[in-house]
Amino acid sequence: xxxxxxxxxxxxxxxxLASAQELPEPSSFSAPVSEVMELEHDRHERLTVxxxxxxxxxxxxxxxxxxxxxxxxxxxxDSLGLMDRxxxxxxxxxxxxxxxxxxxxGLGIGQRRTDVAMAPLxxxxxxxxxxxxxxxxVLQGRRVLLDFAGATMTVASPQESKSSNGYEIVVRARAxxxxxxxxxxxxxxxxxxVVxxxxxxVSVxxxxxxxRLRARRQEATELHDINGATAWGHVHIARTAKIGxxxxxxxxxxxxxxPAFHALDLENRPAIILGMRELRLFRRIAIDFETRxxxxxxxxxxxxxAEAWSRFAAF
Numbered sequence: 001x002x003x004x005x006x007x008x009x010x011x012x013x014x015x016x017l018a019s020a021q022e023l024p025e026p027s028s029f030s031a032p033v034s035e036v037m038e039l040e041h042d043r044h045e046r047l048t049v050x051x052x053x054x055x056x057x058x059x060x061x062x063x064x065x066x067x068x069x070x071x072x073x074x075x076x077x078d079s080l081g082l083m084d085r086x087x088x089x090x091x092x093x094x095x096x097x098x099x100x101x102x103x104x105x106g107l108g109i110g111q112r113r114t115d116v117a118m119a120p121l122x123x124x125x126x127x128x129x130x131x132x133x134x135x136x137x138v139l140q141g142r143r144v145l146l147d148f149a150g151a152t153m154t155v156a157s158p159q160e161s162k163s164s165n166g167y168e169i170v171v172r173a174r175a176x177x178x179x180x181x182x183x184x185x186x187x188x189x190x191x192x193x194v195v196x197x198x199x200x201x202v203s204v205x206x207x208x209x210x211x212r213l214r215a216r217r218q219e220a221t222e223l224h225d226i227n228g229a230t231a232w233g234h235v236h237i238a239r240t241a242k243i244g245x246x247x248x249x250x251x252x253x254x255x256x257x258x259p260a261f262h263a264l265d266l267e268n269r270p271a272i273i274l275g276m277r278e279l280r281l282f283r284r285i286a287i288d289f290e291t292r293x294x295x296x297x298x299x300x301x302x303x304x305x306a307e308a309w310s311r312f313a314a315f
Contacts, residue, residue: 034155035110035154035155036152037049037050037109037153037154038050038151039063039151039152046062046063046198046199047062047063047153048060048061048062049061049153051108051109051132052108053080053105053106054106055106056080057108059131061132062128062132062133062134062199063134063153063199064135064136064199065136065196065197065198066179066196066199066200066273068135068137069118070116070134070135071120071122071127071135072120073122073123073127073132074121074122074123075123076124076131077102082103083102084102084103085100085101086100086101087101088118090226090227091259091260091263092225092226093200093204094229094231094258095227097227099122101118101121102121103115103116103117104119116138125228126224126227127226133199133226136179137178141289142156142289142290143289143290143291144286144287144288145286146279146287147283147284148280148282148285164293166297167284167286167295167296169245169296169298170293170295171243171244171294172292172293173292173294174292175292176264176265177264179264180196180289180292180294181264182194182243185241185244185272186240186241186242187209187238187270187272188238188241191270192271192272193266193271194243194272194273194274195273196274196279196285196287197273197275201277202275202276202277203251203273204255204275205236205254205270205273206267207257208271209270210236210255215234215255216234221233221235221254223254223256231256231258233254233257235252235253235254237250237251237252237253238250238251238252238253244296252277253272282298283297283298283299285297
């Protein structure tokens with residue numbers, strides 16, 4: 001038996017509320033133009049960005065394009081005096097846990113401000129010591145550009161995000177519970193649904209895909225989720241994977257029963273959550289919630305390709 005830390009470390013997997021009806025729409029961002037923000041990395045090599053709450057901060061939030069809801073650490077909520085709390089069910093990669101949620105007024109990302117009606121609370125230790133998690137509820141209607149080479153994040157308005165110039169590969173997606181689901185994908189020639197998840201350190205597959213791949217149950221691996229729960233699984237190395245015109249080889253996939261696939265209605269068809277280990281092979285990735293597209297920019301030089309492989313190998 002081995003822990004996932006041997007291969008990639010802690011996973012912050014999908015964060016979804018128990019019901020799509022429980023996910024409120026945040027108020028619109030107040031800033032209309034594109035803004036570039038510097039990114040940092042946590043100790044598990046996931047992306048983080050500085051945010052403010054009202055006139056307080058900055059606070060360190062993980063960027064999780066696989067999380068339906070923005071999450072706040074219980075410690076920060078206590079320090080801010082956010083005591084008006086309502087019960088919710090939080091679904092992680094390994095568990096369903098009853099917790100509480102608070103409203104966040106004036107969540108600031110750069111110069112943009114938005115209100116979050118319901119942010120679930122988790123212990124900071126389960127999100128790598130971060131102050132919170134930035135979910136897709138505050139990114140709807142925008143294009144989020146993650147520049148791995150330049151270590152920046154750009155949030156663009158709908159008017160500015162329509163162009164695909166500068167991106168080599170554009171893949172269409174479908175919206176499901178606010179999440180963009182890519183259906184034009186295959187793993188070893190098996191049609192597979194893909195979710196791009198910057199909060200997951202490695203890629204995780206569901207049991208339907210494991211059965212189709214006839215993945216062998218090799219050495220046991222453990223997975224830790226946002227609720228602090230642990231699940232057991234095994235890793236299969238897929239020979240090939242394709243997302244639109246993007247081709248990957250020797251893709252490690254961890255297989256473990258997860259309530260997150262069920263919450264996204266992806267339990268009965270082959271599906272994979274594509275994590276940061278593979279995403280770092282690209283120079284840039286843009287997730288466009290307005291036009292339902294995911295845009296990939298490949299390394300443009302031998303030096304950038306070497307840097308991308310260096311980021312990949314670091315996992």
